[in-house]
Amino acid sequence: MNLLLLKKATDLIFPNVCVSCECIIDKSYDLCSECNKKINFLTKHYCNVCGVVISDNIHTCGKCIINPPPFKVLRSVFAYDQHSKNMIMNFKFFDNLNYVKIYAKWIHQANQDTFQNAEVIIPIPLHKMRLFKRKYNQAALLAKELSKLSNLSYTPFAIKRLRHTTPQAGLSLKQREKNLKKAFKISNKETIENKIVILVDDVVTTGATVRSCSQEILNFGAREVRVLSLARTV
Numbered sequence: 001m002n003l004l005l006l007k008k009a010t011d012l013i014f015p016n017v018c019v020s021c022e023c024i025i026d027k028s029y030d031l032c033s034e035c036n037k038k039i040n041f042l043t044k045h046y047c048n049v050c051g052v053v054i055s056d057n058i059h060t061c062g063k064c065i066i067n068p069p070p071f072k073v074l075r076s077v078f079a080y081d082q083h084s085k086n087m088i089m090n091f092k093f094f095d096n097l098n099y100v101k102i103y104a105k106w107i108h109q110a111n112q113d114t115f116q117n118a119e120v121i122i123p124i125p126l127h128k129m130r131l132f133k134r135k136y137n138q139a140a141l142l143a144k145e146l147s148k149l150s151n152l153s154y155t156p157f158a159i160k161r162l163r164h165t166t167p168q169a170g171l172s173l174k175q176r177e178k179n180l181k182k183a184f185k186i187s188n189k190e191t192i193e194n195k196i197v198i199l200v201d202d203v204v205t206t207g208a209t210v211r212s213c214s215q216e217i218l219n220f221g222a223r224e225v226r227v228l229s230l231a232r233t234v
Contacts, residue, residue, distance in 0.1 A: 019099045020087045030102050040079035041110075042234070050074045050207065053234050069207065071199070071214040071225040075114055076232035077106045080203050088203055088231055092138050103230050104145030107200075114226050117196055121147045121154050124201040124213055125184070127161040142230065143200040152198065158191045159184055159216065184213050186220040193221035204232040 016027040020035040031039065046053050047061040051074045054061050078084055090096035091103070108115070123143035131137055140156050147154035162185050186192065197217055204210055204227070214225040 019102055020084070030099075030106075035083075038083040040081060040083065040234070042076055042078055042232075048073070051076055051232065069211050069214065070218050071210060071227045073114060074204065074207070074210065074227040074229070074232075075111045076204060076229045077103075077110050078231050079234045080205070080231040081234075084231055092202060093134070095135070097136070097141065100141045101145055104142050104149060107142065107228055107230060108146055108149040111228055114198065114228060115150045115152070118150070118152055118198045118226065119195040120158070120192060121150070121152045121198045121200060122158050122192070122217070123156055124199065124209060125156075125159055125161040138202045139200050142202060146198070146200060146228070153191070155188070155191045158186065158188045159213065160187045184216040186216060189220050192217055194223050196224045196226070197222045199225055199227045201227070201229045202231070204229045206233075 015024045016029075017023060018025050018032040018035050019030050020039065021032060023032050025032045029036075042051065042053065044053050045056045047064055048059050049064040049072075050061060050069060052061050052063075080088060091099065121143045123137060123139035125140075126134065126137045137156075143156065144154050146152075161183055199210060199213060199217065201210055210227045210229075214227065217225050
């Protein structure tokens with residue numbers, strides 16, 4: 001069969017779709033024009049530590065000045081809001097794993113400087129009970145793809161979640177911090193000792209989870225922790 005005809009037939013059977021609304025779009029795009037307008041990509045001026053959007057005339061937000069986080073930097077691709085929620089929920093809970101490579105590509109392209117001199121990529125772990133229920137760890141899927149794009153070591157089992165904590169959704173920051181107390185434990189010190197670690201999550205809300213995990217990584221000898229996520233609340 002003519003290769004051009006085969007390509008056209010394949011495109012008809014497996015068309016390229018928008019990762020948000022799943023309408024058919026040109027193969028050179030990931031989002032349709034309407035969704036591209038709605039998704040709030042975080043390209044404006046943001047805190048040079050936690051990545052929250054701030055005024056143009058300051059560099060670090062008040063929270064990071066008063067209570068500096070254990071991680072060096074936190075960066076996210078887009079805001080977690082009413083326009084992106086469906087995309088995240090499909091990825092997180094409904095087995096929609098078709099777009100993992102696209103999401104990882106977005107994170108990698110938007111954060112080239114964050115990967116400089118880094119050595120190890122670690123995903124935020126799920127407790128084994130939650131992993132059994134959900135069947136996969138979305139942060140681990142992102143981290144694995146990012147390791148391929150950045151040629152960094154992927155170490156998914158360097159840190160474990162010891163306790164099956166209450167779901168974080170709906171909890172205040174203080175409740176989340178209490179909920180996560182002693183929730184993480186380094187299982188392989190050699191993989192992180194004296195290294196710059198990139199910690200990956202799918203969504204950052206209050207930042208309690210990445211703070212707790214970052215602190216545990218530093219406690220066991222990592223030189224620095226940098227956090228990357230697909231989305232975050234703003």
